[in-house]
Amino acid sequence: MNWTWFHKLASPPHFYRIAGRLAPWFGWPAFLLIVVGLYGGLVLAPADYQQGDGFRILYVHAPSAWMSMFIYSTLAIAAGIGLVWRIKLAHAVAAASAPVGAWFAFLALATGSLWGKPMWGTWWVWDARLTSELILLFLYMGLIALRASIDERERADRACAVLALVGVVNLPIIHYSVYWWNTLHQGSTITKIGKPSITSDMLWPLLVMMVGFTLYFAAILMTRLRAEVIRRERDASWLREGLAR
Amino acid sequence: MNWTEFLAMGGYAAFVWPSFGLTLVVLIQNIRAARRLHATAREEALRRLDAGRTQS
Numbered sequence: 211m212n213w214t215w216f217h218k219l220a221s222p223p224h225f226y227r228i229a230g231r232l233a234p235w236f237g238w239p240a241f242l243l244i245v246v247g248l249y250g251g252l253v254l255a256p257a258d259y260q261q262g263d264g265f266r267i268l269y270v271h272a273p274s275a276w277m278s279m280f281i282y283s284t285l286a287i288a289a290g291i292g293l294v295w296r297i298k299l300a301h302a303v304a305a306a307s308a309p310v311g312a313w314f315a316f317l318a319l320a321t322g323s324l325w326g327k328p329m330w331g332t333w334w335v336w337d338a339r340l341t342s343e344l345i346l347l348f349l350y351m352g353l354i355a356l357r358a359s360i361d362e363r364e365r366a367d368r369a370c371a372v373l374a375l376v377g378v379v380n381l382p383i384i385h386y387s388v389y390w391w392n393t394l395h396q397g398s399t400i401t402k403i404g405k406p407s408i409t410s411d412m413l414w415p416l417l418v419m420m421v422g423f424t425l426y427f428a429a430i431l432m433t434r435l436r437a438e439v440i441r442r443e444r445d446a447s448w449l450r451e452g453l454a455r
Numbered sequence: 456m457n458w459t460e461f462l463a464m465g466g467y468a469a470f471v472w473p474s475f476g477l478t479l480v481v482l483i484q485n486i487r488a489a490r491r492l493h494a495t496a497r498e499e500a501l502r503r504l505d506a507g508r509t510q511s
Contacts, residue, residue: 325474433493
C-alpha cells in the first residue's frame with residue numbers, strides 16, 4: 211500500500227489546509243442532523259409508557275454521554291499514536307479533543323441530573339454509572355490542567371499521553387457499570403447485539419442525534435486543530451503563505 | 456397537538472427544556488470558542504511573522 215497520502219496529511223501545512231476545507235463538510239451535515247433529530251425526538255417520537263414526555267431528555271443525554279466516551283477514545287488512541295510513533299499531529303489531536311470531551315461529560319452529568327430528579331427523586335446518587343462518568347469529567351479536567359502546567363510542549367504531550375492512556379481503564383467501567391453493579395441508572399437502550407429495547411420511532415431520532423453530535427465534534431476538532439497546528443508551528447516558514455488570504 | 460401542550464411536556468417541562476436548552480447553549484458556545492481559538496492563534500502568528508520580517 212502507498213502511504214504517501216498519509217505522510218502528506220500529517221504534514222502541518224497540508225493538514226492545516228485540509229482541516230479548513232473539511233470543517234464545513236462536517237459542520238453543516240451535523241447541523242441538519244441535529245435539527246432533524248430534535249424534531250424527531252421532541253415532536254414525532256411517542257411519549258414513553260412509564261416516563262411520559264420526561265424520557266425525551268434521552269435525546270440530549272445519551273448522545274452527550276456517547277460523545278464523552280467517543281472523544282475520550284479518540285483522545286487516547288491519538289495519545290498512544292503520538293507516544294509510539296512520535297507524530298506531533300497525534301498529540302495535537304489529543305490536546306484539541308480534551309476541552310470538547312469535558313463539555314460533553316458535563317452535559318451528560320447535567321442532563322442526567324435533570325432526568326434523575328423527576329424519575330428517581332434525586333439529582334445525584336453515588337452509584338457506579340454516575341460516579342464513573344464524573345471521574346471521566348475529572349480526567350478531562352486533569353488532562354487540561356496537566357497540559358497547562360507544563361511549559362515545554364513535548365514534555366506536556368508525553369505526560370498528557372501517559373495520563374490519557376491510564377484513564378482508558380475508566381471507559382469499560384462506565385460502559386459496564388449498569389451490568390456489574392446494582393444501579394439506579396437504566397440499562398442500555400441500544401443493545402449492540404440483538405434487538406434494541408426501544409421502538410423504531412423512538413430509536414431513529416436518537417441515532418440521528420448521535421451521528422449529528424459525532425459530526426459536530428469532527429467539525430469542532432478541525433477548527434481546534436488548526437489553532438493547535440499554528441501554535442505548534444509558530445516559527446515555521448510555511449505559515450507565511452499558509453495563513454495569507 | 457397544540458403549543459401549550461407541547462411546551463408543558465406532560466408535566467416534565469421543568470426538566471426537559473433546561474436539558475435541551477443547556478445542551479444547545481454548550482454546543483453553540485463550543486463552536487464560538489473553537490473559532491475564537493483559531494482566529495487568535497492566526498492573528499498572533501501573523502503578528503510574529505510581521506515582526507520577524509521588519510527585524511531581518
